[in-house]
Amino acid sequence: MTDDTLAEGKAADREKWKEKGVALRAFFYIFGTHVFAGFVWLLFYLGGHAQK
Structure with a gap:
């Protein structure tokens, strides 16, 4: 092998x-975004079903 081949x-x-x-x-960013979106959705769901 020459030096050029090793460099390549x-x-x-x-x-x-x-x-x-x-x-x-990218996988972690997409996964993290979905986890965050699920948490926000959970907050809205629980807030909508809370006893007032």
């Missing part, structure tokens, strides 16, 4: 690592 392989590994990081971050 390392660059490809870094790109795959970045892609995984972006996908993981």
